Amino acid sequence: MSDVKYTEEHEWLRVEGDEVVVGITEHAAEQLGDIVFIELPEVGTEVSKDDEVVVIESVKAASDILAPIDGEITEVNEPLVEDPGKVNEDPLNDAWFFKIKPSDPSQMDDYMSEAEYKDLIS
Amino acid sequence: MSDLIQLPLHELHVEQGGKMVGFAGYEMPVQYAAGVMKEHLHTRAAAGLFDVSHMGQVILHGDPATIGAAFEALMPVAVLGLGEGRQRYGLLTNDDGGILDDLMFANRGDHLFVVVNAACKADDIAHMRAAMPGVEVEEITDRALLALQGPGAEAALAALAPDVTAMRFMDVRTVTILGAECWVSRSGYTGEDGFEISIPAAKAEEIARALLSDHSVLPIGLGARDSLRLEAGLCLYGHDIDTTTSPVEAALQWAIQKARRPGGDRAGGFPGEARIFRDLTEGAPRKRVGLRPQGRAPMREGVPLFADDATTDQIGAITSGAFGPTIGAPVAMGYVPVDKAADGITLSAELRGKRAAIDTAPLPFTPANFKR
Numbered sequence: 001m002s003d004v005k006y007t008e009e010h011e012w013l014r015v016e017g018d019e020v021v022v023g024i025t026e027h028a029a030e031q032l033g034d035i036v037f038i039e040l041p042e043v044g045t046e047v048s049k050d051d052e053v054v055v056i057e058s059v060k061a062a063s064d065i066l067a068p069i070d071g072e073i074t075e076v077n078e079p080l081v082e083d084p085g086k087v088n089e090d091p092l093n094d095a096w097f098f099k100i101k102p103s104d105p106s107q108m109d110d111y112m113s114e115a116e117y118k119d120l121i122s
Numbered sequence: 123m124s125d126l127i128q129l130p131l132h133e134l135h136v137e138q139g140g141k142m143v144g145f146a147g148y149e150m151p152v153q154y155a156a157g158v159m160k161e162h163l164h165t166r167a168a169a170g171l172f173d174v175s176h177m178g179q180v181i182l183h184g185d186p187a188t189i190g191a192a193f194e195a196l197m198p199v200a201v202l203g204l205g206e207g208r209q210r211y212g213l214l215t216n217d218d219g220g221i222l223d224d225l226m227f228a229n230r231g232d233h234l235f236v237v238v239n240a241a242c243k244a245d246d247i248a249h250m251r252a253a254m255p256g257v258e259v260e261e262i263t264d265r266a267l268l269a270l271q272g273p274g275a276e277a278a279l280a281a282l283a284p285d286v287t288a289m290r291f292m293d294v295r296t297v298t299i300l301g302a303e304c305w306v307s308r309s310g311y312t313g314e315d316g317f318e319i320s321i322p323a324a325k326a327e328e329i330a331r332a333l334l335s336d337h338s339v340l341p342i343g344l345g346a347r348d349s350l351r352l353e354a355g356l357c358l359y360g361h362d363i364d365t366t367t368s369p370v371e372a373a374l375q376w377a378i379q380k381a382r383r384p385g386g387d388r389a390g391g392f393p394g395e396a397r398i399f400r401d402l403t404e405g406a407p408r409k410r411v412g413l414r415p416q417g418r419a420p421m422r423e424g425v426p427l428f429a430d431d432a433t434t435d436q437i438g439a440i441t442s443g444a445f446g447p448t449i450g451a452p453v454a455m456g457y458v459p460v461d462k463a464a465d466g467i468t469l470s471a472e473l474r475g476k477r478a479a480i481d482t483a484p485l486p487f488t489p490a491n492f493k494r
Binding site: 033 | 152153157158159160162345349418419420422444445447452474
């Protein structure tokens with residue numbers, strides 16, 4: 001079983017080995033509405049916590065996804081660019097955005113458990 | 123949301139899963155459970171029911187052949203000569219030739235029935251009363267307004283009122299629906315065939331429910347209404363047109379009939395005549411055009427436009443932009459100098475600090491499906 005944390009920005013962070021996979025929650029996908037455009041960061045980019053790393057546009061508006069932690073982008077989910085609607089269909093699995101290698105893994109401790117996140121959105 | 127006005131169909135919207143938001147002072151459904159994309163596509167494929175009760179419904183009392191002259195003094199549009207049972211698009215202009223509002227008006231025999239934008243209605247009514255002292259201007263506040271749009275609209279409405287099938291685009295009629303006196307026009311703002319139906323408020327929910335009981339009809343929110351009208355190349359007041367844009371700049375000169383143009387039988391005599399005549403005879407300096415971003419990113423209102431990637435002098439801006447669900451790509455409208463207004467010119471837009479290519483394109487993006 002993998003260790004998943006949640007941010008107040010409605011991102012989920014799944015630890016896989018020495019990387020963290022980042023996506024958005026079902027709640028976020030539902031609030032955004034039909035997603036029509038995604039711009040992903042470049043692999044190898046060094047990012048700081050709260051940098052805008054992904055642009056996501058729905059039929060309603062543009063929004064950003066922020067880097068939850070400091071680190072290096074190690075992989076992006078390129079197929080999402082061609083099929084942004086996947087984020088609405090399967091936000092928790094197929095539609096992850098990027099993987100990041102944390103420079104300070106302790107930053108993960110700040111984030112919520114699933115139960116805490118469920119409290120937040122309820 | 124206590125300061126927002128609730129409309130007669132509020133409970134029905136909530137029951138249908140409507141996500142209610144504030145719009146022009148009213149609490150309105152921006153979308154339902156299906157979401158903007160599905161609602162948009164459903165309207166083009168079948169039929170959508172829109173609550174547009176926030177819009178202003180106004181009666182100008184009097185014989186249109188008489189009061190039409192007074193109304194013509196407010197618009198560069200022919201009112202006299204509009205036949206009984208017919209509707210026309212109009213534009214209230216200001217002394218500078220800018221647009222105060224766009225509207226629909228219909229000759230209903232002993233009066234003109236006018237539908238204006240929600241955000242402008244108080245100003246429009248005050249303006250009409252001040253400028254037409256001899257005409258009784260009555261705001262209708264006890265009627266809902268529904269729009270039923272899409273290729274399935276005729277069959278859905280005909281199930282309740284068979285005689286609507288005889289109506290053509292821009293015809294208006296009084297039609298009895300479930301015992302209520304409804305004022306029906308064959309028009310809308312989606313580029314599809316359809317009807318706008320003014321209904322006594324007390325009967326609005328019953329009629330809306332009857333229409334929604336037809337499996338081809340889904341409730342549609344303001345979100346899809348906006349993307350539908352954008353694909354249809356139709357202006358949204360306050361965005362694509364406003365007090366600074368002239369009708370010719372807005373590419374709405376088709377709404378100015380020959381009789382009101384230079385040399386016409388009733389040429390001029392409306393606010394802003396000097397600028398509008400100059401634009402008509404010499405051409406306007408800028409023009410509203412369709413725009414297609416080359417990439418996948420939607421470009422929305424306010425995005426600045428440049429002649430090419432190398433230049434930094436802004437030449438225009440996007441006034442409406444979104445993803446067009448029927449087109450499957452982003453679409454937009456905006457103003458550019460006339461020398462850049464031909465179809466197929468590649469311009470440069472600045473989006474999130476980066477330049478991206480965008481092409482001028484013919485309007486509408488989706489062909490109109492009116493029943494002429």
